Amino acid sequence: MTDQTMTPEERAASLEGMGxxxxxxxxxxxxxxxGNYVDDVKLPGMLFGAFVRSPxxxxxxKSIDAEAAKALPGVVAVLTAADLAPLGLHWMPTLAGxxxxxxxxxxxxxxxxxxxxxxxxxxxxxxxxxxxVEVEYEELPVVTDPFKALEPxxxxxxxxxxxxxxxxxxxxxxxxxxxxxxxxxxxxxxxVLAEADVTVEEMIHYHRTHPCPLETCGCVASMDKxxxxxxxxxxxxxxxxxxxxxxxxxGIAEHNIRIISPxxxxxxxxxxxxxxxxxxxxxxxxxxxxxxxxxxNRMENLMSTAFARDYWMKGRIxxxxxxxxxxxxxxxxxxxxxxxxxxxxxxxxxxxxxxCTGSYDxxxxxxxxxxxxxxxAPGGVAYRCSFRVTEAAYFIERMVExxxxxxxxxxxxxxxxxxxxxxxxxxxxxLGWEYDSGDYHTAWDKALKAVDYEWLRREQxxxxxxxxxxxxxxxxxxGLSHFTEIVGAGPVKNCDILGLGMFxxxxxxxxxxxxxxxxxxxxSQGQGHATTFAQILASELGIPASDITVEEGDTDTxxxxxxxxxxxxxxxxxxxxAMAARKIRAxxxxxAAWLLEVxxxxxxxxxxxxxxxxxxxxxKTMKEIxxxxxNQAIPGLEPGLEAVSYYDPPNMTYPFGAYVCVMEIxxxxxxxxxRQFYALDDCGTRINPMIIEGQVHGGLTEALAIxxxxxxAYDEMGNVxxxxxxxxxxxxxxxxxxxxxxxTVTPSPHHPIGAKGVGESPNVGGVPAFSNAVHDxxxxxxxxxxxxxxxxxxIWRIAENLGLHG
Ligand code: PCD
Numbered sequence: 001m002t003d004q005t006m007t008p009e010e011r012a013a014s015l016e017g018m019g020x021x022x023x024x025x026x027x028x029x030x031x032x033x034x035g036n037y038v039d040d041v042k043l044p045g046m047l048f049g050a051f052v053r054s055p056x057x058x059x060x061x062k063s064i065d066a067e068a069a070k071a072l073p074g075v076v077a078v079l080t081a082a083d084l085a086p087l088g089l090h091w092m093p094t095l096a097g098x099x100x101x102x103x104x105x106x107x108x109x110x111x112x113x114x115x116x117x118x119x120x121x122x123x124x125x126x127x128x129x130x131x132x133v134e135v136e137y138e139e140l141p142v143v144t145d146p147f148k149a150l151e152p153x154x155x156x157x158x159x160x161x162x163x164x165x166x167x168x169x170x171x172x173x174x175x176x177x178x179x180x181x182x183x184x185x186x187x188x189x190x191x192v193l194a195e196a197d198v199t200v201e202e203m204i205h206y207h208r209t210h211p212c213p214l215e216t217c218g219c220v221a222s223m224d225k226x227x228x229x230x231x232x233x234x235x236x237x238x239x240x241x242x243x244x245x246x247x248x249x250x251g252i253a254e255h256n257i258r259i260i261s262p263x264x265x266x267x268x269x270x271x272x273x274x275x276x277x278x279x280x281x282x283x284x285x286x287x288x289x290x291x292x293x294x295x296x297n298r299m300e301n302l303m304s305t306a307f308a309r310d311y312w313m314k315g316r317i318x319x320x321x322x323x324x325x326x327x328x329x330x331x332x333x334x335x336x337x338x339x340x341x342x343x344x345x346x347x348x349x350x351x352x353x354x355x356c357t358g359s360y361d362x363x364x365x366x367x368x369x370x371x372x373x374x375x376x377a378p379g380g381v382a383y384r385c386s387f388r389v390t391e392a393a394y395f396i397e398r399m400v401e402x403x404x405x406x407x408x409x410x411x412x413x414x415x416x417x418x419x420x421x422x423x424x425x426x427x428x429x430x431l432g433w434e435y436d437s438g439d440y441h442t443a444w445d446k447a448l449k450a451v452d453y454e455w456l457r458r459e460q461x462x463x464x465x466x467x468x469x470x471x472x473x474x475x476x477x478x479g480l481s482h483f484t485e486i487v488g489a490g491p492v493k494n495c496d497i498l499g500l501g502m503f504x505x506x507x508x509x510x511x512x513x514x515x516x517x518x519x520x521x522x523x524s525q526g527q528g529h530a531t532t533f534a535q536i537l538a539s540e541l542g543i544p545a546s547d548i549t550v551e552e553g554d555t556d557t558x559x560x561x562x563x564x565x566x567x568x569x570x571x572x573x574x575x576x577x578a579m580a581a582r583k584i585r586a587x588x589x590x591x592a593a594w595l596l597e598v599x600x601x602x603x604x605x606x607x608x609x610x611x612x613x614x615x616x617x618x619x620k621t622m623k624e625i626x627x628x629x630x631n632q633a634i635p636g637l638e639p640g641l642e643a644v645s646y647y648d649p650p651n652m653t654y655p656f657g658a659y660v661c662v663m664e665i666x667x668x669x670x671x672x673x674x675r676q677f678y679a680l681d682d683c684g685t686r687i688n689p690m691i692i693e694g695q696v697h698g699g700l701t702e703a704l705a706i707x708x709x710x711x712x713a714y715d716e717m718g719n720v721x722x723x724x725x726x727x728x729x730x731x732x733x734x735x736x737x738x739x740x741x742x743x744t745v746t747p748s749p750h751h752p753i754g755a756k757g758v759g760e761s762p763n764v765g766g767v768p769a770f771s772n773a774v775h776d777x778x779x780x781x782x783x784x785x786x787x788x789x790x791x792x793x794x795i796w797r798i799a800e801n802l803g804l805h806g
Contacts, residue, residue, distance in 0.1 A: 521561010
């Protein structure tokens, strides 16, 4: 069969465009060990840098003696704050408008903080030299509890700004207070709460955790003194933003800086920010004139690069006696650690936490977030989360469960009566967002039907009877969750990072033979962009996906973009890809018209070609048009076939989903087993269903980890108690259940192809589903709220506190 005899459907299928379960093109490389990660970059004469880190969470640095380290053969330099100070690089700006020490300047504020940077001929010598650096500390009182940090006589953590009354986000009222962020209508919400039939009040804690990508953070900095050009290979989720930041803080002209994100072994938000390791490597390369590599080990990654969550969320919810929610009130105490290095768009010091009204039509709401300094690592990254959405979803999904208990109602039914209805979209939420589209009732009903919810509840009731009669020691929990995400930052008018508007970009070049290369401002860390973005182009341009190369991550070649995190690649760069393709198609139409000697308007697009209307035998394929673009002198048209689009989305996209988790819990050991997990995701138009399923599996497994054990825990001295993978829970195949995935499709009305993001959704919706399952198992015995992570010991303690151990 030639392409002339194929039907349009057959031709469309051969393109492997949108909707196709196309196999990941990246995997050919990855599964053969041919990936090229930062630690694979090896340059002639390359040195290795390693940190001396603080063993104390709060201490004055009295002296640093590096003589013995410097004397070790093979050690080239030891950098301290004193060396960086003349360059103005001993502190650096953070994404949240604060500043952070690059190397300890007089004191340290968290365990694992960077104190000195040793540069040696190789990694082993560097490690030996780290041991030889003598640092004299004077211990200071430690605060790891954000509530204690705000007491009047709490120790002063940030001496550098202790008298500063204004912070980056408004007034500061205490020496350890960072900001207060208020949204919504306080008075109206208080009134609704005071007059409500029913109210519930509870403290919901989302514990501190940490993204755990397979590859830790690192970079190779190489300053070429002959050309004046600085090249940095690194684990960067936002390479262009890093280039601009490096230029602004180093004074090196931006065109002389080239940032390359090669293959990245997972990001999960951990690789969004700028870390002292990057700054020190660049400085060390400039000082030594040789390339310098810095790669974290696992403990360093867990202890010092950006943490996630750590929110204490006090909630109050009001409803009528038949279950109609009338108001929501929330106060968050946000523990930001020693420096405010949260990775959020500038105007949002608590990210998009104000999506905390969730999937419900709540007329009145008020939110207040207080940011606090403590002696913990800085960060506050969106670990598989669009800037604090995960915390928000957990908060509202717990509050709804608590309200169901108070009303003695079924939690699924309570959700159903409060969902925003399909006809209410676009929906303006009480806390300021405009949800683009949704159909929650359809998704919810589909989910409940798929798991046979009524039957599960009957089984649960029988189980409770059996338990009470002594016939079983296992309880059954049915964990429900309906979440609404907000992804695709975006719009430049309200979202920027360090003043850089959050648009994204795609540049396409069609080659004479009809194959193509597309370059984007985003960067894949495992999501499969090279596969999926080619699919968008295949559908838009009629070029087979296999004939399209997708390239990301090199700032010398890619158009400027803000990178990949917050599930923004599909909503923003995906839109730019479609828009750039449409520019190409518009030019292709003019070329086809000239070749066919008809007017542009006499042509119509048919999968991979322009056809003369009413004369289907007269057409030009995209392949023919591409060649003509390079070999015909067409009056009024430039040769070539290229386009670029910088896309500023008009709104964010609001994916949603309905999850059900069925969990068995052993009351005597606290052990749990996920018996069933059903996940329905609606991310609008689906580009690659197979990749979406993979994303959902991965995100759910991370959610399982967080809900059931993963935690960065500190003792009262500020020691990290979970700094290795022996203590930090990473689920294996043993704990990971079989997931059943499903979907509905509610396209985004403003996205050119109707797609919404999906990568984060399973984490956002998964954590409440797992946690609610634990809570639900004990609901009949009076449990209201038990904080995560629900490890065996904590579950055992719930049973103990409820008197279930007899
Ligand atoms: N998709 C499709 N369709 C739709 C959507 C989507 O198909 N509708 C697909 C795409 O294309 C891609 C994926 O899927 O491929 C994803 O997407 P999104 O959602 O847009 O996202 P992005 O932007 O791309 O990415 C990001 C995300 C995030 S955010 C995270 S965390 C994670 C996720 O992604 N990470 C990761 N996933 C993943 N995977 C992997 N493998 N690795 C990684 O690292 Mo953040 O904020 O950063 O925290």
